[in-house]
Amino acid sequence: METAILETIALRHVYSAGTPFEKTAIGCVDVRINKGELVALIGHTGSGKSTFVQHLNGLLKPTSGQVLYNGTDIFADKKTTHNIRYKVGLVFQYPEYQLFEETVYKDIAFGPKNMKLSDAEIDDCVREAARFVGVGEELFEKSPLELSGGQKRRVAIAGVIAMRPEVLVLDEPTAGLDPKGCDEIINNILEYRKQSGSTVILVTHSMDDAARIADRLIVFSEGGIFMDGSPHEVFSRTEDILRIGLDIPAPTAIAEKLRKLGLPVPEGIYTSEHLKDAVLSIKKGGCTNA
Amino acid sequence: MLKDVTLGQYFPGDTAAHRLDPRTKLVGVLIFIIALFSAVNWISYGIMLAVTIACIAISKISIKTITKGLKPLVVIIILTGLLNLFYTQGDVLISFWVITITKQGLKRALFMTSRIILLICGTFLLTYTTSPVALTSGLERLLKPLSKIKVPVHEMSMMMSMALRFIPTLIEETDKIMSAQKARGADFETGSLAQRAKALLPLLVPLFVSSFRRADELAVAMESRCYHGGSGRTAMKRLKMGSIDYLAFTLGFIMMFGVIALAYFGL
Ligand SMILES: Nc1ncnc2c1ncn2[C@@H]1O[C@H](COP(=O)(O)OP(=O)(O)OP(=O)(O)O)[C@@H](O)[C@H]1O
Ligand SMILES: [Mg+2]
Numbered sequence: 001m002e003t004a005i006l007e008t009i010a011l012r013h014v015y016s017a018g019t020p021f022e023k024t025a026i027g028c029v030d031v032r033i034n035k036g037e038l039v040a041l042i043g044h045t046g047s048g049k050s051t052f053v054q055h056l057n058g059l060l061k062p063t064s065g066q067v068l069y070n071g072t073d074i075f076a077d078k079k080t081t082h083n084i085r086y087k088v089g090l091v092f093q094y095p096e097y098q099l100f101e102e103t104v105y106k107d108i109a110f111g112p113k114n115m116k117l118s119d120a121e122i123d124d125c126v127r128e129a130a131r132f133v134g135v136g137e138e139l140f141e142k143s144p145l146e147l148s149g150g151q152k153r154r155v156a157i158a159g160v161i162a163m164r165p166e167v168l169v170l171d172e173p174t175a176g177l178d179p180k181g182c183d184e185i186i187n188n189i190l191e192y193r194k195q196s197g198s199t200v201i202l203v204t205h206s207m208d209d210a211a212r213i214a215d216r217l218i219v220f221s222e223g224g225i226f227m228d229g230s231p232h233e234v235f236s237r238t239e240d241i242l243r244i245g246l247d248i249p250a251p252t253a254i255a256e257k258l259r260k261l262g263l264p265v266p267e268g269i270y271t272s273e274h275l276k277d278a279v280l281s282i283k284k285g286g287c288t289n290a
Numbered sequence: 291m292l293k294d295v296t297l298g299q300y301f302p303g304d305t306a307a308h309r310l311d312p313r314t315k316l317v318g319v320l321i322f323i324i325a326l327f328s329a330v331n332w333i334s335y336g337i338m339l340a341v342t343i344a345c346i347a348i349s350k351i352s353i354k355t356i357t358k359g360l361k362p363l364v365v366i367i368i369l370t371g372l373l374n375l376f377y378t379q380g381d382v383l384i385s386f387w388v389i390t391i392t393k394q395g396l397k398r399a400l401f402m403t404s405r406i407i408l409l410i411c412g413t414f415l416l417t418y419t420t421s422p423v424a425l426t427s428g429l430e431r432l433l434k435p436l437s438k439i440k441v442p443v444h445e446m447s448m449m450m451s452m453a454l455r456f457i458p459t460l461i462e463e464t465d466k467i468m469s470a471q472k473a474r475g476a477d478f479e480t481g482s483l484a485q486r487a488k489a490l491l492p493l494l495v496p497l498f499v500s501s502f503r504r505a506d507e508l509a510v511a512m513e514s515r516c517y518h519g520g521s522g523r524t525a526m527k528r529l530k531m532g533s534i535d536y537l538a539f540t541l542g543f544i545m546m547f548g549v550i551a552l553a554y555f556g557l
Contacts, residue, residue, distance in 0.1 A: 018354065020301050059469045090473040098470035100495035114475030145499065159474055
């Protein structure tokens with residue numbers, strides 16, 4: 001059995017327990033995240049994704065249940081809980097609102113500084129992280145407030161990457177960006193993963209991205225895990241996915257339509273690459289027939 | 291967490307206390323405070339305590355919520371009690387080392403702490419059972435006569451309702467930024483006072499920035515809907531007094547005059 005780098009056992013979280021506003025955000029979630037995996041978390045709004053990921057680095061304490069990092073309980077003692085933050089880097093939803101330093105450089109350096117690294121090491125971490133997310137050195141001395149929304153987002157992501165976490169968790173890193181910006185950030189993340197070999201957990205609302213880049217999909221619904229499997233396993237259950245308010249990737253939908261029109265498009269198309277290949281092969285077939 | 295601060299929070303419900311007109315509750319709290327400060331003896335404090343307990347029971351607020359609300363003020367309550375206990379002259383009950391406790395001191399400490407606790411409970415009850423919107427519209431209506439002498443009552447109540455409206459938002463935002471900075475290893479809980487003050491910077495800067503942004507956005511949103519202040523505006527929900535309000539008024543005044551009479555005649 002593979003070693004799970006992160007594991008949750010019967011994780012449950014209730015917000016505002018004991019008041020009229022009591023709300024069970026997640027109930028009984030068991031997940032094993034293996035080392036090196038790229039996992040995408042998908043689920044409708046309010047399904048508990050953000051709540052779940054905040055447990056992974058100990059920001060939220062479970063109402064009941066456990067979170068294990070490499071087999072040890074992250075809430076065992078205060079020190080462990082604090083140190084886990086450097087091991088599991090969490091980029092929040094809309095992270096640009098957390099920037100606070102006078103310059104971009106200092107802001108990215110905030111995490112490494114808290115780790116009490118030497119100045120040289122901090123410098124190393126900052127430059128490396130900035131390179132990963134495509135923040136040029138000419139921006140280093142600017143105030144984060146002067147940057148555009150997309151640039152701020154990159155700086156915020158760099159602020160977490162700079163801690164060189166073993167697991168990188170990103171909560172909707174592309175929300176509110178233009179398509180080009182989204183693609184760039186996704187590619188940055190893929191590049192980062194390739195070079196650092198770290199485990200990545202990505203919360204996303206984009207089924208296309210999830211299908212394209214993830215090794216594994218975890219589908220949340222109503223605070224529980226609805227499905228857990230490869231993109232193929234998940235998206236082949238089209239009806240279930242639609243029923244819980246999610247969508248299938250656009251290429252899959254197109255392939256289905258083409259199939260309905262009587263074209264010989266195979267099943268199991270989840271990315272635009274696959275779709276392109278399938279369509280091209282039909283075209284070739286059509287030509288030879290004529 | 292910050293979220294758990296229940297002070298001044300509104301708990302929706304459908305009890306008689308929730309249905310009362312906000313004006314009744316505002317005036318009621320005023321009457322309650324006057325009575326509380328007129329109370330001088332055991333009987334009058336007993337009455338006030340009974341009234342408070344009755345109100346809590348009517349509004350169906352759990353004792354747990356109340357004690358949770360009192361928690362942040364515990365230090366003040368205890369301090370008041372101790373100061374009154376040790377620094378009141380009179381018949382000595384106990385005396386050792388530098389500490390002397392007098393009979394009068396004991397009585398005064400008891401009275402003062404119960405006065406503070408009851409005062410807090412009374413005002414809590416108001417905010418617990420009245421939505422901020424109702425509260426400000428009640429206040430605006432009550433203060434309306436002042437607009438005759440050019441007091442900007444509407445503007446003031448508008449500002450107040452906005453402030454109240456944004457308290458939860460601010461708390462939520464603070465929570466979020468705090469978590470985000472904690473995720474980068476910020477430590478708000480340990481260290482010396484100076485260190486902790488410095489650790490607040492990563493929290494305060496984004497908070498200020500976003501507050502200004504919010505204020506700006508709100509102003510634009512209001513202007514683009516042609517908001518132009520008080521004159522000629524009508525309310526969507528009109529306040530209306532019912533029999534339950536008159537009943538509450540009657541009981542309130544009986545309580546107040548009762549307590550004042552008790553003090554005056556020194557029973
Ligand atoms: N701080 C909080 N206090 C109380 N309830 C909360 C809090 N945060 C989230 N919730 C509730 O918990 C549930 C799960 O929220 P969560 O933010 O985890 O959802 P999500 O899957 O991340 O949604 P989205 O896709 O919109 O980001 C929601 O119903 C939400 O209303
Ligand atoms: Mg979320």
